[in-house]
Amino acid sequence: MSIQLGERVSSPESNSTAPGIDDAAQPKAGASVILDEAAECLRDLHGDAIGSLTVERVVVGVFFTGVKFSDGSTGVAYTPPELIERASTRILGDTTRAYRGRKAAEMIDSSIDGPFGHVIRLAALNALSVPLFQRGCFKTAGSDDLSSISELFAGRKVCMVGAIIPLLKKLGDLGASEIAIIDKKKETRDEATLGRFVPVEKTAETLEACQTAVFTRAAIANGTIEELLRWVPKHAAIAVVGPTAGFVPTPLFQRGVAVVGTVMVTDGDRALEVLSEGGGGYQLFKQCVTKMNLVNPPVLADIKLQNP
Numbered sequence: 001m002s003i004q005l006g007e008r009v010s011s012p013e014s015n016s017t018a019p020g021i022d023d024a025a026q027p028k029a030g031a032s033v034i035l036d037e038a039a040e041c042l043r044d045l046h047g048d049a050i051g052s053l054t055v056e057r058v059v060v061g062v063f064f065t066g067v068k069f070s071d072g073s074t075g076v077a078y079t080p081p082e083l084i085e086r087a088s089t090r091i092l093g094d095t096t097r098a099y100r101g102r103k104a105a106e107m108i109d110s111s112i113d114g115p116f117g118h119v120i121r122l123a124a125l126n127a128l129s130v131p132l133f134q135r136g137c138f139k140t141a142g143s144d145d146l147s148s149i150s151e152l153f154a155g156r157k158v159c160m161v162g163a164i165i166p167l168l169k170k171l172g173d174l175g176a177s178e179i180a181i182i183d184k185k186k187e188t189r190d191e192a193t194l195g196r197f198v199p200v201e202k203t204a205e206t207l208e209a210c211q212t213a214v215f216t217r218a219a220i221a222n223g224t225i226e227e228l229l230r231w232v233p234k235h236a237a238i239a240v241v242g243p244t245a246g247f248v249p250t251p252l253f254q255r256g257v258a259v260v261g262t263v264m265v266t267d268g269d270r271a272l273e274v275l276s277e278g279g280g281g282y283q284l285f286k287q288c289v290t291k292m293n294l295v296n297p298p299v300l301a302d303i304k305l306q307n308p
Contacts, residue, residue, distance in 0.1 A: 037251035039108040053104035061275030067123040074268030075126025078217040078244040087115035126246035141293035152237045159210035162218035207231040217242035249294045258299040263289040
């Protein structure tokens with residue numbers, strides 16, 4: 001399949017209102033566009049075969065949501081705590097949703113319903129992407145960590161939106177010259193030992209000044225990814241990381257993303273059991289997922305030219 005790079009939209013003024021990077025209750029339209037494009041890509045690549053796939057099981061876990069289809073393909077996506085909190089005010093008044101047996105084509109449609117519909121759709125998109133990754137439809141880096149694409153980070157000013165503590169440590173190991181972190185969760189501030197925290201209100205100006213932007217699961221889960229991408233200067237590198245970004249990367253590549261660091265579920269039954277028992281990312285990584293870096297060769301080539 002061919003991958004075309006889209007033009008980045010000029011960034012707004014630095015004093016523009018920053019998106020609510022931790023607010024996942026009302027996903028913004030931008031993410032829907034990206035997910036709609038991912039769904040269309042999946043329909044094209046799977047062809048008629050998608051019509052025979054149905055949902056075998058859905059688990060909405062405390063930390064991640066998982067979807068398994070009848071062919072065994074399984075995907076996971078971050079369950080934002082804000083979504084759980086707000087959904088709890090509706091759950092008693094909502095009609096219970098039954099997802100088992102639904103067609104795969106319906107599960108990746110933008111109209112998937114229920115208080116957790118958005119994150120279930122994400123997990124479904126990720127699940128249907130697994131067979132394509134297994135077939136080698138997208139190019140991957142030489143290793144499952146960031147070392148093989150260190151040119152994105154070494155000696156560069158990095159801005160991370162939505163902090164992942166192990167990733168922060170890795171960026172330090174890779175020699176990032178500066179790490180700016182935009183994440184308003186107190187727990188993250190307490191645990192982080194690298195980087196400087198930037199107020200959410202300065203998201204735009206911080207991204208505009210970076211050489212590499214790193215967007216994590218929250219930006220995908222809460223729908224702010226499209227808006228955030230517009231604030232990254234054209235010369236900067238972009239990485240999107242986390243299990244939630246495990247869908248076909250074409251829509252992100254078309255927006256200039258250089259690498260998508262994500263996972264592929266290797267044992268669907270075990271993954272859903274982990275989630276149903278309150279497990280999270282650490283348990284998944286140890287037992288039933290494998291890391292991978294999906295790369296965008298034309299963009300990586302441009303970055304290498306910037307760093308001779």
